[in-house]
Amino acid sequence: MGWSTERHARSECPPGRTAEAAQRSAAVADRVRALQGVLAAALGTEVRGTDLQKLKRVPRRAPPAVPQADLVSRPGPVWAAFAPPRPRPVVRWFGGERRYARRLTEAEDRFAEAIERHRATEETRRTRVARAIRDQAERQRRLDDAAAEQHARIDEYQRAVESRDRRAVSRYFQKALDRAAEPLDFPRRRRAGYVPESTLLALEWDLPDLTVVPAEAAYRYDKERDSVVPVPRPDKEIRLLYQQLVAQLALRALHLVFGNDRYGVVETVVFNGMVESVDLATGRAVRPCLITLRATRQQYQALVLDQLDPVACVRHYFAAEVSRHPEELQPVEPLLDFDLADPRTIEPVDVLSEIDSRPNLLDLTPDEFEHLVHNLLTRMGLEARLFRRGGDGGIDCVAYDPRPITGGKFVVQAKLYTRTVPPSAVRDLFGTVLDAGATKGILITTSGFGPSSYQFANGKPLQLIDGTGLLALCHQHDIRARIVPRAS
Incomplete structure (x- = not known):
């Protein structure tokens, strides 16, 4: 073989390596x-929600307790089995009659004993049967x-869900979401918290981090190294694929919630997508929110999910806040902090109001309620200032957050309502907010908000805090409070 032929042979990719590169590229x-x-x-998977009535267990049948042998009475003794044979006429002449009489008496005694044993045995059997x-x-x-x-518990649970009980609805959706199979190797942690005042379900959903996107675009054979090596995927493509994935997961969560809402108790969903990671600067575990969006049922039902662009949908249709640099774990501020909706953070109210010493916010006057909100904002670390009623141009309180970047001037309105805020x-x-040149507007109420309010607030510097969120904030900042509707 000449030099040129040998060189050509070395330049060829070994068939095994070609197959390996193709296989890894295909993967x-x-x-x-x-x-x-x-x-x-x-x-592709139909979502209908759990029919709670189908959770009722069919009553079990107790296994038979009577032994099979005891089900039928045993036959009693028959005289024919005991009766001695009668002597022949010739035998009678030689004392046979007396012997027969003696044997007959003995047989009658044995027969009587057998009858008594049978009676006792049957009585014992009947006693066993009756006891069994x-x-x-x-x-x-x-x-x-x-x-x-169990049926009564199911009925009670369903009534609680249908009446929009906070804990019951939270539990219903938590179980529904826990049953949903997570695609690929994604995290499975997700939490659901219901806010009955606003018929809102808050979701905190763990997302995979950026490493879920393959850093390799393909594989090729490197003849210099005589090995299969990766072809790097461009950073821009990785970010685009990750953005697309996060948007899909947010829309998938809406699909699961509204699809599982068999009892029609959710009108608005807030989705917070979180990532578990480590801050490389400190080495500490962090959990930033990389996407937050709010969607009403009406908005969701207008979608054609199999035709839309997920990224465009969450960014423009739902006005979602999305991290600009997820690779750096740059967080966004959740539209609704899950702790404000988590049913575990809301203290239960004793139905006997005289036993529960927490002040009922609905017993306050509007001025007293505004002072409570002012006190709450102060405890949260804000510099708050109240305005006199009627001369504030729609402002009850102005709060200043001195922190750079995230701080600013907030205008706050407090609504002591029992009905839904219009x-x-x-x-x-x-x-x-626009007239005052404020950074954000905050509306705090003892009641709740409807889907139209949330839909209007999407994409605007507005924060809506309903009764549940208010109680959670009070609880976090050691302000004793409860909300109990007044007796009509």
């Missing part, structure tokens, strides 16, 4: 397709009682 391409198809895969039947009936009663108790109040607050 990367499959991974990317899976990341791009997360929403489509979710839409009673035991079986008692076991069946306990099984029926357990089933009835959307006009939210629109008026936005006008006040």
Whole structure:
């Protein structure tokens, strides 16, 4: 073989390495397709929500307690089996009659004893049967009682869900979301908290970090190294794929919530996408929010999920706040901090109001309520100043946050309401924010907000804090409070 031939042979890629590079490239391409198809895969699975009545267990039947052998009475003794044969006529002449009489008496005694033994045996059997039947009936009663108790709990749970009980609805959706299979190897942590005053479900959802996107675009054979090496994926492409994935996961969460809402108790969803990571500057665990959006049922139902661009949808249609630099774990401020909706942070109210010593906010006057809000803002570290009622141009309080970047001037309105705050109040607050040149407008109420209010607030510097959020803030800052509707 000449030199040129040998050189040509060395330049050829070994068939095994070619196959390996192709196989690894195909695996990367499959991974990317899976990341791009997360929403489509979710839409392929029908979501209906749990029919709580179907959770009722069928009452079990107690196993038979009577032994099979005891079910049928044993036949009694038959005289024919005991009766001695009668002597022949010839034998009678030689004392046979006397011997027969003696044997007959003995047979009658044995027969009587057999009858007595049979009677005692039957009485014992009947006693066992009666006891077994009673035991079986008692076991069946306990099984029926357990089933009835379980059915009653299900009925009570369903009534609580239908009446929009905070804990019951939170539990219902938590279980529904926990059952949802997570695609690929994504984190499974997610939390649901219900705000009945606003028929709002807050979600805190763990997202995969940026490393979920393959850093390799493909693989090739490097003849110099005689090995298969990765072809790096451009950083811009990694960020775009990650943004697309995060947007899909947010829309998938909306699909799961509204699809599982069999009882029609959720009108608005707030989605906070979190990432578990480590701050390389400090080495400490961090959990920044990389996306936050708010969606009403009406907005969601107008979507054609299998036709839209997920990124454009969350950014422009839902006006989501999305981290500009997720690779640096740059956080965004959640539209609603989950702690304000977490049912575990809201202290239960004793139905006997005289036993519960926490002040009922609905018993306050409007002025007293404004002072409570002022006190709360002060405890939160803000510099707050109250305005006199009627001369404030729609402002009850102005709060200043001295922190750089995230701070600023906030105009605050406090609504001591028992009914849902009308959307006009939210629109008026936005006008006040613009007129006052404020950084943000905050509307705090003892009641709740409707979907139209949340829809208007999307993408605007407005924060809506309903009764649940207010109680959570009071709890966090050691202000004893409760909200109990006045007796009509």
